[in-house]
Amino acid sequence: MRNGRDGPRSGRGEDRRLGGGSAESLRQALRRIDGRGYPAYRDLRGAYGFPGYVLVVDHVQGDPFAAPSRMRVRVPAREAGFPGELRRRGSREIALRDFLTRRFGDACRRLARGERGSGKGGLIAIDRPGQEVLERTSVLVAENGEVEARFVMGLPAFGRSVAARDAQAMLFDELPRIVEASLLFRSLDAEALRRHVETTEDADFLRAGLRARGLVAFVAEGAVLPRASGIDPRPLRSGRVVPFRSPTAFRVEVELPNRGRLAGMGIPGGVTLIVGGGYHGKSTLLRALQDGVYDHVPGDGRELVVTDPTAVKIRAEDGRRVEQVDISPFISNLPFGRDTTAFSTEDASGSTSQAANIIEALEVGTRLLLIDEDTSATNFMIRDRRMQELVAKELEPITPFVDKVSQLHAERGVSTILVIGGSGDYLDVADRVICMVEYAPVDVGAEARAVAERHRTVRRAEGGARFGEIASRAPVAASFDASRGRYETRISARGLQSIDFGTHRIDLGAVEQLVDPSQTRAVGDALRHATRHMDGRRTIGEVVALVLEDVAARGLDVLSDRPVGDRAAFRPFELAAAMNRLRTIEVRKPS
Numbered sequence: 245m246r247n248g249r250d251g252p253r254s255g256r257g258e259d260r261r262l263g264g265g266s267a268e269s270l271r272q273a274l275r276r277i278d279g280r281g282y283p284a285y286r287d288l289r290g291a292y293g294f295p296g297y298v299l300v301v302d303h304v305q306g307d308p309f310a311a312p313s314r315m316r317v318r319v320p321a322r323e324a325g326f327p328g329e330l331r332r333r334g335s336r337e338i339a340l341r342d343f344l345t346r347r348f349g350d351a352c353r354r355l356a357r358g359e360r361g362s363g364k365g366g367l368i369a370i371d372r373p374g375q376e377v378l379e380r381t382s383v384l385v386a387e388n389g390e391v392e393a394r395f396v397m398g399l400p401a402f403g404r405s406v407a408a409r410d411a412q413a414m415l416f417d418e419l420p421r422i423v424e425a426s427l428l429f430r431s432l433d434a435e436a437l438r439r440h441v442e443t444t445e446d447a448d449f450l451r452a453g454l455r456a457r458g459l460v461a462f463v464a465e466g467a468v469l470p471r472a473s474g475i476d477p478r479p480l481r482s483g484r485v486v487p488f489r490s491p492t493a494f495r496v497e498v499e500l501p502n503r504g505r506l507a508g509m510g511i512p513g514g515v516t517l518i519v520g521g522g523y524h525g526k527s528t529l530l531r532a533l534q535d536g537v538y539d540h541v542p543g544d545g546r547e548l549v550v551t552d553p554t555a556v557k558i559r560a561e562d563g564r565r566v567e568q569v570d571i572s573p574f575i576s577n578l579p580f581g582r583d584t585t586a587f588s589t590e591d592a593s594g595s596t597s598q599a600a601n602i603i604e605a606l607e608v609g610t611r612l613l614l615i616d617e618d619t620s621a622t623n624f625m626i627r628d629r630r631m632q633e634l635v636a637k638e639l640e641p642i643t644p645f646v647d648k649v650s651q652l653h654a655e656r657g658v659s660t661i662l663v664i665g666g667s668g669d670y671l672d673v674a675d676r677v678i679c680m681v682e683y684a685p686v687d688v689g690a691e692a693r694a695v696a697e698r699h700r701t702v703r704r705a706e707g708g709a710r711f712g713e714i715a716s717r718a719p720v721a722a723s724f725d726a727s728r729g730r731y732e733t734r735i736s737a738r739g740l741q742s743i744d745f746g747t748h749r750i751d752l753g754a755v756e757q758l759v760d761p762s763q764t765r766a767v768g769d770a771l772r773h774a775t776r777h778m779d780g781r782r783t784i785g786e787v788v789a790l791v792l793e794d795v796a797a798r799g800l801d802v803l804s805d806r807p808v809g810d811r812a813a814f815r816p817f818e819l820a821a822a823m824n825r826l827r828t829i830e831v832r833k834p835s
């Protein structure tokens with residue numbers, strides 16, 4: 245339905261197949277099951293024509309404490325009334341759907357009376373987006389303008405018996421008011437909707453245009469980068485907030501479709517260092533850049549902070565599993581001659597995990613690495629002259645990143661933005677140096693060169709002449725076995741940071757660019773979907789690309805066997821990250 249290529253799926257035919265009929269028949273069914281055992285609610289499955297929309301009851305919960313029942317409403321185009329220019333395919337459609345999800349959620353909180361009886365009774369809720377504007381399955385808009393919202397309802401009970409009068413109030417009083425308040429163009433704040441759609445379109449335009457300008461990131465003048473707190477992603481408002489000011493050396497101007505001319509800091513490709521004293525805003529800038537692969541809502545402060553869509557935040561992640569990754573560009577001659585062109589471990593160290601994270605990102609086609617010293621392994625990042633002398637190269641398997649970062653750009657076109665306040669050795673390899681001074685970026689390239697001249701590094705380069713080729717890996721479908729007990733496949737996301745896959749748990753705690761639990765759920769679905777593309781020859785990068793192609797062609801619904809409203813779009817990198825962190829994954833050398 246997302247692209248409406250096969251027409252809206254609101255055909256009356258399907259609704260009839262589901263059973264049901266008029267709203268009146270739903271009312272009668274409710275009357276009939278009043279006071280009966282909870283499973284009698286199952287009779288409600290079906291589609292019902294209400295004034296102005298069709299209600300579809302897809303799944304009825306088994307008891308009052310189970311996950312709430314899944315429903316949809318479909319509002320025909322003429323009733324919904326969204327003008328064509330607000331639902332143009334691509335950025336605008338996604339922003340419109342995001343906006344409607346937010347308004348539907350607001351209306352639920354305002355108009356649903358909430359808790360009734362036992363369990364989840366009384367709940368009416370829809371997926372709840374955060375600061376990002378992501379494609380979601382919560383609201384769909386068909387090519388012809390029909391709107392579908394997918395939500396959940398906790399069907400009310402007294403003890404374990406059907407509370408039909410309460411259910412009637414929810415279905416015949418609250419839900420119609422929620423739909424009326426949130427899914428019709430005439431009820432909405434048209435100005436806010438326009439801003440939402442135009443902001444998203446501008447950000448996508450800006451991001452898509454980076455490469456042609458030779459840039460890997462752009463931070464708009466006046467952007468607000470700091471967040472309210474480490475656990476609250478809304479903009480910082482209290483105290484003194486310093487809006488972003490671009491240094492003249494990196495100031496560029498762009499022309500956006502809606503906003504027109506805009507100035508900001510453009511970061512070109514190559515090796516960029518962000519230096520500066522502790523607490524001067526280095527990590528905050530990098531964080532904004534890593535989140536710049538996503539669009540943000542108006543008022544977020546980072547609406548026009550955008551990064552190359554393939555940017556991957558790299559960090560150390562000791563304890564993770566690694567399966568036959570070619571980390572030889574960074575690590576070679578391990579004790580006892582262990583192979584590092586197909587390096588496996590159940591318990592990676594800080595440096596080997598960081599090396600594997602980089603190689604795995606390269607496998608999926610990243611063009612920009614983002615690295616913060618705060619979350620890096622020191623011995624992976626630097627190795628100074630004194631250490632070189634004390635521990636001979638023959639006894640040190642690690643070639644530090646400082647010796648590889650320029651080769652990555654020269655040979656593979658992969659840029660790096662690096663926060664480093666602690667080691668001047670990087671000055672020799674930097675294409676530019678930005679110093680954060682009281683939250684303001686300053687171009688210190690010339691000083692950095694002068695300092696590097698004055699204090700010549702006495703360390704020896706260890707990187708060799710080339711970055712080196714990396715062996716590709718083909719995942720084995722059979723190693724993605726999600727069976728558990730009586731379930732053929734059992735995959736369920738547990739919040740943002742982990743997925744239960746069969747009897748194993750995938751830990752995504754270090755995958756920082758996974759930002760929404762609905763993305764995690766979709767990645768879980770995609771793991772199952774991906775196995776159909778694994779033929780023992782296709783590489784991880786190819787398999788992941790095929791999954792994303794399926795999603796692009798047929799929407800996120802392609803990943804699940806039933807309509808679900810709590811899935812959001814994810815990137816190839818996060819899907820690959822989940823695959824790579826599955827403790828059972830096995831790979832082969834392709835061909």
Ligand code: ADP
Nearest residue numbers: 470484485486521522523524525526527528683
């Ligand atoms: P660094 O990495 O340089 O040590 P951080 O980026 O962690 O510094 O920032 C330190 C603190 O300053 C954080 O609490 C952050 O929220 C705050 N901060 C960052 N940028 C700004 C800004 N532009 N205005 C106000 N406070 C900021």
Ligand code: MG
Nearest residue numbers: 526527528618
């Ligand atoms: Mg920091």
